[in-house]
Amino acid sequence: MIIDLEQDSTASSTLTADVCIVGAGPAGISLALELARERPDWNIVLTEAGGPENASQAEKDIYKVALGEKNYSVLDISRRRKLGGTSAHWGGWSKPLDDTDFEENPAWDLPSWPISKQEVNKYIPRALTWIEIDSGNFDISDIRKTQSGKLLPLRKDAKISEQLFRFSPPTRFGDRYYDDLKAQDNLTCLLHANCYELTQTGDKIISAKVRSLNGADVEIKANNFTLAMGGMETTRLLLNLRNDEAANGEGIYSDHLGRYFADHFGVRPGEILAPEGLKYSRFGDASGPIMPVLTFSPDSIRTSHEHNSCMMLQASAAPDSLLAGYGGAKASGFHPNQYWHYSIQMIIEPRPNPASTLTLTNERCALGLRRMKLDWAPHEDDLASAYRLFSALGDELGQTGLGRLHLTKPNSLDVRANVSGACHHLGTTRMAANSSDGVVDTNLKVFGQQNLYVASSSVFPRYGYSNPTLTIVALSVRLAQHLASQNGAAA
Template sequence: MLIDARGIAPGGRVAADVCVIGTGPAGAVVARELAHRGVDVVVLEGGGQRFGPRQADTYQGETAESHDPLEAVRQKRLGGTSVVWGGRCAPLDELDLGPREWLGSAGWPISAEDLAPYYRRAQRHLQAGEYEYSAAGSGFPPVETPPSDTLDVDTTWRWSPPTSFAGRMRALAGAPNVRLLVEAGVVRLERHPVSGAVVEAIVVPRPGVEITVAARTFVLAAGGLESARILLASDHQSPAGIGNEYDQVGRNYMTHPVGEVGTVVLSDLGRGLALGYVPTRDGVYARRMLVLTPAAQARNGLTNLKAALWFPDPMDPSHGDGLLSTFSLTYYALNRARLGFKSAGTHARYAGTSGLGRHVGNVARDWRRVGRFAASWATPRIIGGRVLPSFMPLDAATCRLRFDAEQSPDPANRVTLSRQRDHLGQRRLQVHYGVSAGDRSRIRRSMELIGEEFARLGYGTVAMHDAARIDDMPFTDGTHQMGLLRMARSPRDGVVDADCRVHGSANLFVASSAVFPTAGAVGPTLTIAALACRVADHIAASRSVREPLPAA
């Protein structure tokens, strides 16, 4: 049943066996896994069917120039930010989860082996095809690659269609054991004064009105930033908030620094690698990464990083390319109008696009090519099916290298509660965030090594003349929100245990990238879904029905 919480009388009470807070990938996966087992589930979504000014107000916070506006990097609506997700999937590396002496990292309290079966289930939830992340195993065109103990070119990303969980949650609400409440913003959790167990979620559907949701078990799956805010605001019994006895909630905030550098001219061998999007044998799009091997990372004392070939800088109209000018003009317009999820993050720089007339001239002169690309882009979106993941013309004479880098956990990168309040009366978040000089130096060295080895292996010529820009790149993208409620064996070191259960609250779980102790260098959604499956299993273990969810 789908219920608008604004229609519930003030002081109303809803009860269920399990309460799931959030309908993005984490909440949707937990809810579906549990509903399939016959568990009575109530799901709370703070937004409605759309994300508008009213919802944006509750997501605004205090940020410096080092971080995008909080309402620009997340969506308070049914399906959460999955509605605007790009679909890129990859598991964390074994190296990410294990100890790395050269970084002083103890790793995760769970292993790659612990996560592997849940990754396979997460693949089904995200419609990402086989759990296969090698180019050779995915059916890429065969190519002889020279041996290297520095550069791996066989690892891939895969793309979900992308899956939006809005429709899935509407369908799930039709199940007899599921109640889905929209416009049900959770402002705090209440605990039993003796046992410490969470007994109620306090929901404010409209200003001045509170309703309560009671459950035996709670799953906090509201996204990294919002999950941290809810725990900090749950300070009636614990002055610092739930799970925060040792001042760990909201600390070690990590994102993924992203940028493009260098100039690459591919050789015939390099073009043979098929470095753009390739349909796999099971019909999904995939793409090769350029990755430093674990041995190379250890030798050089580096954090993880994934690179890929990228198109030339679209902002300079002297390239004369109609497609690149179309891209630049599109993102210039999005930024000017502040429209869309992609007007923030790494795309925010397109607000500074100049030479607009010359860009328009490029489009006009190249109209046939632009038209063909527009048709190929729009057709699958109209008739259904998998869509090309992004704009990616690699037919120019030169290309760049794009990186997605790991950020080191730093307790000084944190979120706290502000004195400001939104229209529902809840305290806003205040973000303290930056990318350290040490991380910037490691990113720069990683890109230099990748460029050197790429050229040595004969894939093309590489000039890293602008690598020094990494020292000053803004790195403001907050779409990947990790580390805020990190997983640790002890509450002195983190907020949740190895089962994603909040230390000191036996019936409260967190399903979110906020629990990541380290960030890795791939998008977090696949791991979020895997951890959500694992959380569902832990909850179901105390019930009588335990079989896993069948393929979607």
């Protein structure tokens, strides 16, 4: 059932539920429907700030965030306030995290994922169904069998290896799952229902208070609560719950809450001359749209403690600058009609940096929630490692005689100052095995709270370069199964 609080004045002022989920983006919608289907004996309430249409100016104003010294130019476009959340304009790039993303980077002195890749992978097939990707084969060696002409013949001991992206149509969760939300008898989806307060007794959340901007107010009492409001707003509600209390405890009171804010960001360091027809960019295969990318090999990441970043190649029609630089086609042995120029685009794995923060200001939005300030601080290692990856590709091309590399934009102050994000909000409620290392436990429950959970990329403790939504949805499916296996009281 769907009730729009702005349209329907008959909505009850109190609802009771087994589980209340706040936020109906990919995380909230997949969690709510999985749970409602798994537990037909339960009532689920899903409460969403927006409606099916685009947010009004007054609604957008609720998202305003003050910026620290560093600009975060994608701030306004990186969050949508409508049913389906930011999937209203996501790009659909999808892949599971790599093996090394689950491992600790000894140079960082921070725990990585407290659950294994195998554990997350159990839920990837379901998550792929939610985002409408048919093939679950992310093994690049299978693609190599049919597409070898499009890939570099890398040496066995090369520092470089490859991984594979697939693409969602992209699924717009609000449109695609509207009818499912409406048809699900044991699910009530409230629209224009902005959560502005969680009430609690001791370590237990009792209710979520929601309201429309035109005055309808509903209190949802439930056994369990999950915040699925996107990485920034979820962090904001938790910070508001802590308010001015000291950050010297666990969960909401953890000093980790609001730290390690990260976004994937990119850089275009230069170009290469390499055999024609390489396809480290999106193309169609019998299994659907795919995109091979170049990365450090797992061995390089493990032994040299590199970041797990990736490179894509874009064939460019640039003038023959490389050939000229190497003394022309004759001297270099590269024949223009067999070799192409490619510009290189990288997606960089950000190192989790405790100095990169979301904190509360004293200004309040129309809902009465304190606003946030973002001090985005990418770690200086991020770009240094990315440039080493670029050089490693140059070494591989040089040693195999396959091509040449040309650095056009060195790692400079200017490059570092002008990186912009990819709209992925990571890390500010990190998952950990112990409350001393993070905000939520391995079941995504906030440490120190009986019945409060988080479904968002804000729980990622290490980020890799993979776009996050497939993993977000896999974690939501996993959370649905965890909650559904409980007896109804606080899980």
